[in-house]
Amino acid sequence: MPGWRVTLSLAGRTKAPLAQAGALRIGGFGGAEGLADYLRAAGMELVIDATHPFAARISANAVRAAEMAGLPLLVLDRPGWVRREGDRWIEVGSMGEAAAAALGEAPRRVFLAIGRQEVGAFRVAPQHRYLVRSVEPVAAENALAQAQYILSRGPFAEADEMALLREHGIEVVVAKNSGGDATYGKIAAARALGLPVVMVARPPAGGGMKLESPEAVLSLLDHARGIPALRGE
Ligand SMILES: NC(=O)c1ccc[n+]([C@@H]2O[C@H](COP(=O)([O-])OP(=O)(O)OC[C@H]3O[C@@H](n4cnc5c(N)ncnc54)[C@H](OP(=O)(O)O)[C@@H]3O)[C@@H](O)[C@H]2O)c1
Numbered sequence: 001m002p003g004w005r006v007t008l009s010l011a012g013r014t015k016a017p018l019a020q021a022g023a024l025r026i027g028g029f030g031g032a033e034g035l036a037d038y039l040r041a042a043g044m045e046l047v048i049d050a051t052h053p054f055a056a057r058i059s060a061n062a063v064r065a066a067e068m069a070g071l072p073l074l075v076l077d078r079p080g081w082v083r084r085e086g087d088r089w090i091e092v093g094s095m096g097e098a099a100a101a102a103l104g105e106a107p108r109r110v111f112l113a114i115g116r117q118e119v120g121a122f123r124v125a126p127q128h129r130y131l132v133r134s135v136e137p138v139a140a141e142n143a144l145a146q147a148q149y150i151l152s153r154g155p156f157a158e159a160d161e162m163a164l165l166r167e168h169g170i171e172v173v174v175a176k177n178s179g180g181d182a183t184y185g186k187i188a189a190a191r192a193l194g195l196p197v198v199m200v201a202r203p204p205a206g207g208g209m210k211l212e213s214p215e216a217v218l219s220l221l222d223h224a225r226g227i228p229a230l231r232g233e
Contacts, residue, residue: 001022036064046072049075050214059206062208079179086192087191091201094201101125105127109168110129112133113175114176116138118142119132119142123144123145134152148168154183
């Protein structure tokens with residue numbers, strides 16, 4: 001980002017994150033207050049929330065911390081996926097029991113493509129056989145009774161997702177409505193194969209100036225130096 005010195009903050013969930021430009025810091029801040037202290041101490045001028053749409057806690061902390069530190073907040077808020085003709089979505093409000101219950105009573109072969117943190121929510125439905133895909137291994141306390149685990153990092157192409165669903169005889173897919181292209185392949189593949197998708201809705205968005213793409217954020221930053229509202233003045 002020409003004209004800006006950027007520090008990227010990661011939670012530290014991924015052991016070997018992909019290399020990125022700019023300075024990198026890893027690990028939590030200790031809540032909104034900790035993040036506000038960090039922003040002040042580091043002399044930051046602007047906060048960009050570019051987290052995953054389901055990372056609700058850090059997004060809420062960013063809103064409060066930016067307020068406390070008197071800084072503008074830009075939020076990269078990519079649009080969620082929208083149901084298309086042929087989609088068999090079962091929409092649920094949250095990952096918890098609602099998603100597990102949506103799989104029904106009868107045993108099914110389920111593809112869990114939801115990351116590793118909430119896999120444990122499906123322990124209430126041990127009758128199903130699960131194929132679980134995540135970047136990092138699922139912790140022992142979240143392990144499921146009948147599950148096969150694959151470690152893999154996106155993006156995932158539709159054709160590969162179709163092959164995977166077929167190979168494992170998947171009958172239903174569970175996904176978060178993350179939006180974007182990188183993980184849409186499984187949704188398109190499920191549609192092509194006529195499979196239902198339990199689609200988990202996003203947590204509600206918080207404050208900040210919302211922009212739909214990295215390009216939109218960059219273009220705003222290009223002009224931001226002269227905009228008082230973006231400089232917190
Ligand atoms: N949740 C998902 O579905 C999902 C999916 C893919 C990727 N991710 C990514 O994984 C990271 C963690 O997700 P999560 O679900 O644990 O988030 P979360 O529930 O919103 O955050 C939990 C805590 O992790 C720390 N944290 C989160 N993101 C951070 C960051 N970028 N820099 C420093 N600390 C951070 C914060 O700790 P303190 O309060 O101590 O500051 C936060 O309170 C996020 O950066 C997110 O983009 C999440």
